[in-house]
Amino acid sequence: MANNPSPSCMTSGTGSCGGRGLLTLKEGIWANNPLAIQVLGICSALAVTNRLENSLVMGLAFIFVSVGSNMFVSLLRKHIPHRIRMIAEVAIIATFVILFDQFLKAFYWDMSKQLGPYVGLIITNCIIMGRAEAFALQNPPLVSMVDGLANGLGYAVILAIIGFFRELFGAGTVLGYTILDSQWYTSNQLMILAPGAFFVMGIVIAVFNALKGPDEQEVRR
Amino acid sequence: MKNNAYTLIFALVMGISCALLLTAAAEFTSPYRAANAKAEEIRNVLNVLNVSVPDDASPDELVEIFNKNVVQKTKAGLPFYSFVPEGTSNAPEAYAVQFEGQGLWGPIKGFLALESDMKTIRGITIYEQEETPGLGGEIASERFQEQFMGKSIVSEQREPGIRITRGSGQFGRNVVEGITGATMTCEKVESILNEAITKIVEDL
């Protein structure tokens, strides 16, 4: 199901890492979108997208953790003993997640209650773990950060799309502002519940697939 | 190849650094978190008492409104709030009592507000529950909670306690309609509310 993750910019041999950065960014959001294309880390995606605002905050959390953990894993990549590298990665990721969670509880209390345990579950998110292992361990910090940003943005964009539709059809609102008035639109409660999430997610991925065209081998420079 | 000692030291250093960093962050955010928790509780009390509160009030503003309008004490072992509108020194306009108990899935906590006659319900609010979303979870919805407004905590036969029915069609001044598919949650809510109500009525 997945395309190959971007190879290390050091081993590709051509082009500067800066140019690679822009390509990495585009890949993370479109060609290799972690949610729509690789279909990883969907747990949090489905749970928090019942409102657009929740999706946006979760997207932000994701970007923060993704960039931070990629950066740190990359900084320490030459020092982490091979045997405990997974646990070390998890520890770094968990630290960033908890930091975000604590600050959320302190400065955006209502949102913290809405997101509940799902912020904590970013720790087990396959995407972040996967990128730390596949990319950050082999690449210098700056590019790793861009990779983290790319994946984070790709994730956040999909979350926002799903959240937008679920809130719109499930409650008639967008970010709390009523768009579909309850006078003439009976909100589809199923959209706010679990089945709606699966459904919208399926449609979004299908749309991505349709727009991308049939599977093609991407030329790696 | 790193040897075992290095692995151990690395793991220790990393573990301790993470723990220290997180503890520092927890300490730093702790006063804000405590203020938020308190503000939320206060907001819930103010809302159930129907005290007008601006939507975007800050925690400090909430505390101020609370202090000017509400007197807190304990009655029958439960937190009890009397609403005396600012500027008046009459008898309290309304009362609120906190109720809490075990729901089907997790704790259920809320406030029950009574008019000055201590019998008519001004409203309820359930601010913490872990029930099934879409089913039991509906106890947190306005639709469910609105039903309680104007009801009595005492039946026509003078028995204390409210009843949450299965299905519609039953009436009574202490009867509200339950949620289809959430019988157990409603039963829990009923018993939790009645426990608080019994304590209040006994204490009168």
Next chain:
Amino acid sequence: MSETSALVILIAAILTNNILLTNFLGMCSFIACSGQIRTALGLGTAVTFVMTMTTMLNYIIYYFVLVPYGLEHLTYIVFIAVIAAFVQFVEMFVERFSPKLYFALGIFLPLITVNCAILGASLFMIIREYNFFQSVGFGIGAGLGWALAIVLMAGLRQKMRYSNVPQPFEGIPIAMIVTCVLAMAFMGFAGMVAIQ
């Protein structure tokens, strides 16, 4: 005020509050490994075992170490460490005593560590303030519920191989939509379990 019995929590965790179909946890492995019923069954069993044991372990650690010493802010990190260590331990144990089982489970064991359902189960147990027996019941029930969902999905996907699915929907999207219907079906279990 009666407490919900562990048995009720167990049954409800399988059906009405299925950790996958209601709380969306454990989706990654669900999507990746639900191709065959056999692998789904193997994974489901492994997850149930790990979930039960780690829920118990984490309960003990949380209430006897973290809370008394005021270390709740380290909850996430401690829980995930316990899970990772436990899975590692199980892996070594299985490899040593049953190479056949080890071979059959293959990549699944390490994958279980990052299964959000396992961490999620421990977190839910804390949020819902279960006592020990309720936690055990919840751990077993959540695991079985997850296993049930993944086995059902595997069966459905095996059948779907012979269906005419539109090209953009092939693979994950149609699986998602089927999961949607599955989740709706499970919602129908609401109100089924009664307290004695």
